[in-house]
Amino acid sequence: MAVEKSNVAVIFGVTGLVGKELLRKLLSKSKWKVYGIARNPDQINPIQNPNYHFISCDLLNHLETLKNLSLLQDVTHIFWVTWATQFPLDTRECCEQNKAMMSNALNAILPIANSLRHVSLQTGTKHYVSLQPPFNQKQVCYHDEDCPRVSTSGCNFYYVLEDLLRERLAVAVAGNVAWSVHRPGLIMGSSQRTLYNFMGSLCVYGTICKHLNLPFVFGGTRECWEELCIDGSDARLVAEQHIWAATNDQVHSTDGQAFNAINGPRFTWKQIWPQIGLKFGLEVPDNMFSPDFMFSTAMSDKGGIWKEIVEEEGLFQTEMEDLANWGFLDVLFRCPVKMLGTRDKADRLGFTARFSTLDSILYWIDEMREEKIIPWKEI
Numbered sequence: 001m002a003v004e005k006s007n008v009a010v011i012f013g014v015t016g017l018v019g020k021e022l023l024r025k026l027l028s029k030s031k032w033k034v035y036g037i038a039r040n041p042d043q044i045n046p047i048q049n050p051n052y053h054f055i056s057c058d059l060l061n062h063l064e065t066l067k068n069l070s071l072l073q074d075v076t077h078i079f080w081v082t083w084a085t086q087f088p089l090d091t092r093e094c095c096e097q098n099k100a101m102m103s104n105a106l107n108a109i110l111p112i113a114n115s116l117r118h119v120s121l122q123t124g125t126k127h128y129v130s131l132q133p134p135f136n137q138k139q140v141c142y143h144d145e146d147c148p149r150v151s152t153s154g155c156n157f158y159y160v161l162e163d164l165l166r167e168r169l170a171v172a173v174a175g176n177v178a179w180s181v182h183r184p185g186l187i188m189g190s191s192q193r194t195l196y197n198f199m200g201s202l203c204v205y206g207t208i209c210k211h212l213n214l215p216f217v218f219g220g221t222r223e224c225w226e227e228l229c230i231d232g233s234d235a236r237l238v239a240e241q242h243i244w245a246a247t248n249d250q251v252h253s254t255d256g257q258a259f260n261a262i263n264g265p266r267f268t269w270k271q272i273w274p275q276i277g278l279k280f281g282l283e284v285p286d287n288m289f290s291p292d293f294m295f296s297t298a299m300s301d302k303g304g305i306w307k308e309i310v311e312e313e314g315l316f317q318t319e320m321e322d323l324a325n326w327g328f329l330d331v332l333f334r335c336p337v338k339m340l341g342t343r344d345k346a347d348r349l350g351f352t353a354r355f356s357t358l359d360s361i362l363y364w365i366d367e368m369r370e371e372k373i374i375p376w377k378e379i
Contacts, residue, residue: 007247008074008115010035012059012105013082015042017189017197018122021239022079027052029243035072037105038082044192044316044371059101060084069108077246078109078119080165083157085195090131090155098157102164110172118246119179121165122238123158125231125260125339127183130156140228143341145183145258166256178252180245182238184261185339186332188360189235190367192322198332199364200323203374205295206280206365208302211309215285216277218269219293220333225270230332230339231262232357235364240353241346251349260341264354269333272358279362296326313375323373 009026013019014036024047026032033051041054057068059082084097110116128143130150149159162181169177188199209216218225238261245251245259274284299320306320343351369376 006031007076008033008035009077009079010037010069010072010075010109011079011081012037013080014038014054015040015191015193016081017187017191017194017199017235018081018184018238018242019079020191021189021235022081022242023047023052025236025239025243033074035075037069038193040193042193044373059104060097062100062104062107065104066108069105070112072109073112074115075109075113076115076117078116079122079242079246080105080120080161081122081242089126089157092155095155095157095160099160099164102161103168106164106168106172110168116173116177118252119165119169119177120182120242120246121161121179121256122182122184122242122261123161125183125185125262125341126156127158128341129337129339131337140338140340143260145260145345162256169254175254178246178254179256180242180251180253181256181258182241182245182261183258183341184233184238185231185263185341187233187235187238188357188364190364190371190373192318192373195325196328197323197325198328199361199368200373201295201325201329202276202361203365203368204306204320204324205299205329206276206282207309207374208299208305210280210282211305216273216280216282216288217290217293217298218273218288218333219290219295219298219330220269222289222291224333224335225289226268228266228268228338228340229335231260231341232267232355232360233262234355234357234360237261237263237353237355241351244351248350259346259351260343261346262341262343263357263360264343265356266340267357272361275358276361279365295329299324299326309375314372315375316372318373 011019011022015038026034027049036054037057055068058064087093128147241261273288277284303320368374
């Protein structure tokens with residue numbers, strides 16, 4: 001039987017890249033009970049723990065959210081690491097859906113959670129850039145948390161969620177609840193329920209290349225291949241920063257402290273792509289860069305090959321599309337803007353976790369092998 005816990009967390013998006021790590025880390029600490037919210041439970045190695053309670057909920061359904069979250073009176077910490085993915089980024093529809101999800105959740109929890117102490121919101125380093133033209137790829141800017149919002153004709157749902165949280169906490173709990181915002185870059189983690197799943201896409205690609213003896217090509221622009229373009233963010237680091245901010249009196253603020261949640265050491269794809277290829281047991285040619293290679297073209301017809309691999313290797317049953325988003329890789333490796341941030345603020349306040357992005361990628365490849373999502377042996 002679970003003992004009474006002094007800290008009670010609710011994780012919205014518990015089956016996602018960071019949500020899964022938050023759950024593991026909180027349950028490994030003493031005095032934590034955790035509620036996990038998602039539409040469907042995690043099917044791969046689901047966590048069985050007397051201090052963990054999964055709640056299935058469609059947060060876009062107002063009445064269902066009120067009903068399913070009605071027992072969360074004891075919640076002390078909210079971790080919001082989810083978002084609605086039906087509509088493209090930078091659209092009004094995307095903003096409206098994400099605002100509705102958070103509004104429904106807050107309507108259900110704030111009136112009953114009298115012990116609430118902290119709300120942690122995850123957004124991303126896209127906070128600092130616009131994906132609307134015109135672009136200036138040559139300009140390199142390392143964004144800190146005080147950089148102003150980008151004024152564009154498009155929309156950024158990150159701003160909408162920050163504003164909604166600030167407004168609702170000020171009114172509902174008289175400004176007495178601390179909150180923080182966390183802005184990761186490219187997240188490395190393991191999940192089959194994430195739309196922009198870099199590790200899933202990379203691992204399926206590497207596995208198919210090995211299976212068919214295909215070259216491990218990097219398809220993108222030369223700028224994205226050779227230059228610093230994006231920060232890596234290990235899901236373990238992002239989860240740890242959420243918990244650090246939520247439980248550290250030094251960083252508590254009712255105004256919403258923001259922190260870039262990035263690995264630290266910078267990288268270029270040209271530097272690390274060969275080592276990734278070797279990890280998959282692939283031969284590494286001298287030139288792995290191809291500006292004409294499109295993942296969505298080269299891999300879109302490989303669903304049958306993936307099914308063969310899954311069956312032959314006895315892997316967890318997935319469709320290729322459950323893990324791989326080829327359009328995302330094409331956009332990522334052709335991104336016309338640089339998303340680079342500083343981590344000076346978190347460092348200054350004592351957040352010490354750091355990762356090499358190459359090490360993160362290699363670690364998560366092994367994790368996905370352990371979970372039998374991809375083959376362990378070199379096929």
